[in-house]
Amino acid sequence: MADSALSIRTIDQADLPEFEKVFSWSFLDEPAGEQRWMRVLELDRAHAIFDGDEMVGTGGILTRELTVPGGAQVPVGAVTVVGVKPGHRRRGVASLLMKTQLHAMHEAGEPIGILWASEGAIYRRFGYGELASSLSMMKMPTRMPFHPGVSVSDARIRQVTREEAMPFMREVHDRVRRARIGWLSRVDGTWENHLADAESDRDGLSAYRYCLHPQGYVVFRVKHEWDNSGPQNELHVRELVCETEQAYVDLYRFLLDVDLATGISYFTNTDDPIVHMVDNPRKVRQELADALWLRIVDVERALPLRRYQSDVDSVIEVADSLCPWNSGRWRLTVKSGEALVTRTDDSADVSLDVAALGSAYLGGVRLSVLRRAHRVVEHTAGHVDALSLAFLGEHEPHCPEVF
Ligand SMILES: CC(=O)SCCNC(=O)CCNC(=O)[C@H](O)C(C)(C)COP(=O)(O)OP(=O)(O)OC[C@H]1O[C@@H](n2cnc3c(N)ncnc32)[C@H](O)[C@@H]1OP(=O)(O)O
Numbered sequence: 515m516a517d518s519a520l521s522i523r524t525i526d527q528a529d530l531p532e533f534e535k536v537f538s539w540s541f542l543d544e545p546a547g548e549q550r551w552m553r554v555l556e557l558d559r560a561h562a563i564f565d566g567d568e569m570v571g572t573g574g575i576l577t578r579e580l581t582v583p584g585g586a587q588v589p590v591g592a593v594t595v596v597g598v599k600p601g602h603r604r605r606g607v608a609s610l611l612m613k614t615q616l617h618a619m620h621e622a623g624e625p626i627g628i629l630w631a632s633e634g635a636i637y638r639r640f641g642y643g644e645l646a647s648s649l650s651m652m653k654m655p656t657r658m659p660f661h662p663g664v665s666v667s668d669a670r671i672r673q674v675t676r677e678e679a680m681p682f683m684r685e686v687h688d689r690v691r692r693a694r695i696g697w698l699s700r701v702d703g704t705w706e707n708h709l710a711d712a713e714s715d716r717d718g719l720s721a722y723r724y725c726l727h728p729q730g731y732v733v734f735r736v737k738h739e740w741d742n743s744g745p746q747n748e749l750h751v752r753e754l755v756c757e758t759e760q761a762y763v764d765l766y767r768f769l770l771d772v773d774l775a776t777g778i779s780y781f782t783n784t785d786d787p788i789v790h791m792v793d794n795p796r797k798v799r800q801e802l803a804d805a806l807w808l809r810i811v812d813v814e815r816a817l818p819l820r821r822y823q824s825d826v827d828s829v830i831e832v833a834d835s836l837c838p839w840n841s842g843r844w845r846l847t848v849k850s851g852e853a854l855v856t857r858t859d860d861s862a863d864v865s866l867d868v869a870a871l872g873s874a875y876l877g878g879v880r881l882s883v884l885r886r887a888h889r890v891v892e893h894t895a896g897h898v899d900a901l902s903l904a905f906l907g908e909h910e911p912h913c914p915e916v917f
Contacts, residue, residue: 520570520607522563522614529569533562537572540597541632550710551595553703554917560595561614563607571598571607575615576917579699580626581692583877583907584821584851591619591811592698592917593629612640616811616837625815626875628806630916637807641836643872645879646808647696647911650786651801653779656749656770658792666767667760671727676711679724683731683755690755695876696806696911708915709733709752719750725768730756732765736775751780753914759787766791783912806913808872813840814855816875821851822904828897831862832871840868848904863897866890877907 525533531545534552538545555574563571573596579587593615598607619627628646631637638644660666684705691697700708711722719735732755737748749769756762766788769778781803782788789798810816813832826848834840845858866881870889873879882902884890892898 519565520563520605520610522561522610524558525560525562526557529562530557532569533560533572536562536569536599537595537597539599540572550707553706554701555595559591559618561611563598563610565602565607570602571611572596573608573611573615575618575627577622577624578628578917580628581695581697582820582875583695585693586819586821587692587699588626588816588819589622589624590626590628590698591615591622591624593627594917596629596632608636609640613836616641616809619811620837620839623815625810625812625819627809627811628913629809630805631807634804638869640809641834641868641872642807642809643869643874643879644807645804646873646876647806647878647913648784648802649781649805649912650784651779651803652782652786652788652798653777654788654792654798655777656772656775658770658794658797660763660767660791661793664763664791667764669728669761669764671725671764671768673723673725676709676722676724679726679731679733680705682726683724683733686729686731686757687755690757694912695907695909696878696913698913698915698917700915704915704917707917722752725765727756727761727765727768729758730754730761730765732769734769745774745776747775748777748779749775751778751782754780754782755914762787763791783910785910785912806876806911808875810840810868810872810875811837813844813868813871814857817844817846817855818853820853820875822848822853823851823906824900824904825849826897826900826904828863828894828901829858829860830871830901831865832868833865834868837868846901861893863894864890864892864901874902874905876911877905878911881905 535545559575561573562569574594576592578592580590719737725732733752735750739746789795831843845856847854870884874881880902885898
C-alpha cells in the first residue's frame, strides 16, 4: 500500500552521510564512512525517499554499457544500493523508488535496466526478469590432466604486482567485454570494488595474486590450509579473462598445476569450457545461481538492439503496469538476424509479462520454458518455439561483477 506522505528526490553531497546510514542499516551493516558502493555512486542518479523530513529509503542508478547478443553495447541503468529503513518497510517506499528509476532510465534513453537481487522474491513485480544471466559456482581439484586433444602452448605466465597488472587487465577486459553477452563497461570505481583488497575484504584469504598471459589474465586469492597430510591450499579465482581460446587453456593449466594447492573454486559462466577440457568432467562440481535480473524499459528500442538466431514474424502482447509505453501488441519481424519492431492492432500470437521478456532478452532463459511455467501464453501454435530459438544468444550470458 503506497504511503502518500512519501516524497523522492535525487541527492547531493550533503545527503551522503544520511544516505549511507539508511542504506547500511537496511543491509544490517554499520555506516563506515567511505563505503565501497560510494566509489561508483552517481549523485544525480541516486534517489532518497523521505517520510516527511526523515530519509527512509535509498537507491542508485549506475550508467553502464551492456553487451547483448550480436555484440552491440547497449546503454543500461544498473540499479544498486536499494534499501529501506527496517521500520518503514511494506509501505511502498521501494515501489516509489522503482517507478521513479524506470522513468529516469526511460528519459535518459536507457532501454534496459539491470540489477543483482538480494532476495529472489522482490523484483519480478517491478518487471525485472530472473536469470537473465546465471553463474556457476564451480569447484574442482587441482592436478587434473586435460583430455588428450587439449594442447597447452609454451606462452609464459608471469605473476606480477597489482600495479603492474592493472593497465594490462583494463585493456584486455575492455576488449573482451565487447564480445561477451552480459558483460559491462567498467569505471575506475568498478575496478576498485571488484578487486578490493583491504584486509577486511579478504575474509581470511590471501591478498590477490595477479598472473598475466600474453592474451589474458587471472586474479585469485589463496585460502591457506596445511594439515598432517600436507598442504590443502585452495585457489579462489576472482576473474579469468582471455582474448583467445588458447589463453584460456593455458591459464587453466597454470591454475591446475600450482604447487601446494589442492583445489580451485571460481564463480564462472555456465558454459565455461573447463568441464570439457579435463579428463574427468565429473570432478568439476557446479552449482547454479541467478545473477543479472533484466528489465526491458523500452520494448520498442530494446528488441532491435540485439541480433537474433533465426527469422520470425510474431505479434507479441506485452503487459507492463509500470511502464505503460511498453504495454500492448508489437510485431517482431526478424530477417537475417535483424529485428524490426512496430506497434500493431493485429491479434497476438504470444502474450507475456515484461519480466518474462527480460528473462529471455540475453538468451539465458528460453521462452518455451517460460511457457511451461505459465509465464508465456501461446495463442498461435509454433510461435513460442520459433521465438525461443530466435532469442538464443551465441553463448550463454554471464556477468562477472556485482555492482
Ligand atoms: C539491487 C539492490 O540493491 S538489491 C538490495 C535490496 N535491499 C535489501 O535487500 C535490503 C533489505 N530490504 C529492504 O530494504 C526492503 O525490504 C526492500 C527494499 C527489499 C523492499 O522495500 P519496501 O519499501 O518494503 O517495499 P514495498 O513496500 O514497496 O513493497 C512492494 C511489494 O513488494 C513486496 N516485497 C518487498 N520486499 C519484499 C521481500 N524482501 N520479499 C518478498 N516480498 C517483498 C511487498 O510485500 C509489496 O507487495 P504488495 O505490492 O503485494 O503489497
